[in-house]
Amino acid sequence: MPTHPWTFRPRFRRNAFGWRSQPAMQRIKEAVAEIKDVATHDPALAAEGAVLLIEKLSPALERVDSSSGAIGGTVNRAIAELTAIIGAARAETSKRPKFAVQAGLAALRWQVEGHGYKAVANDGRLAFAITIRAAEAAGEVEAVRAQVREWVENPPRGRTGWCGCLRSVRGDVAIERIYSG
Known part of the structure; x- marks a missing residue:
């Protein structure tokens, strides 16, 4: 399946903007506009x-x-718009479980990296449960669990307190420790 030639893709490489916020804000707005146009x-x-x-x-x-x-503020507005776009395509996830797995893993990684100001323990549990259900439909349960375990065992530097989430993944959707602190 060919991928779409997203214009924003090469513009968002690691440390692409250095310390400057204005170019980053402009690129985020452009990327969201491109995605909304495709939507x-x-x-x-x-x-x-x-x-x-x-x-x-x-x-x-x-x-x-x-x-x-x-x-x-720019990132929060972009995330709000992007989640609305993802939500609008939710009907497609039953037909495209691999996409649902990809979206779920992106949400979990965002939480593990400590982003978001109001994430709570239930957000992590819910994201994990939904991702596992999608992984079951896609036949990728073990790969998803392995990825989550990798994030838990090797958290990003400085993120072990807030995002010590998903500490131990056992059973179907049991998560022993979520967000200490």
């Missing part, structure tokens, strides 16, 4: 683009100066 004729493809952008945001913005709060 008008292919919601499922737009949802895949939304997941791709969410996956690329954190590494690309890693060193951006966020002292003014402007980049945080």
Whole structure:
């Protein structure tokens, strides 16, 4: 299956913006606009683009100066718009379980990396449960569990307190320790 030639993809490489927030904010707005444009004729493809952008945001913005709060506002608005696009394509997930797995893993990774201001323990449990259900439909349960275990055993530097989430994945959807602190 050929992938869509997203214009934003090469622009969101690791540390692409250095410390400058203005170019990063402009690129985020452009990427969201591109995804919204695709959503008008292919919601499922737009949802895949939304997941791709969410996956690329954190590494690309890693060193951006966020002292003014402007980049945080831009990212929060973008995430809100992207989640709406993903939600609109939800009907497609039963037909495309691999996409649902990809979206679920992106949400879990976002939480493990410590992003988001209001994430709570139930967000992690819910994201994990939904991802496992999608993985069952796609036949990828063990691969998903292995990926989650990798994140838990090797968390990003400095993220062990807030995102010590998904500490031990046992059984179907049991997660022993979520968000200590």
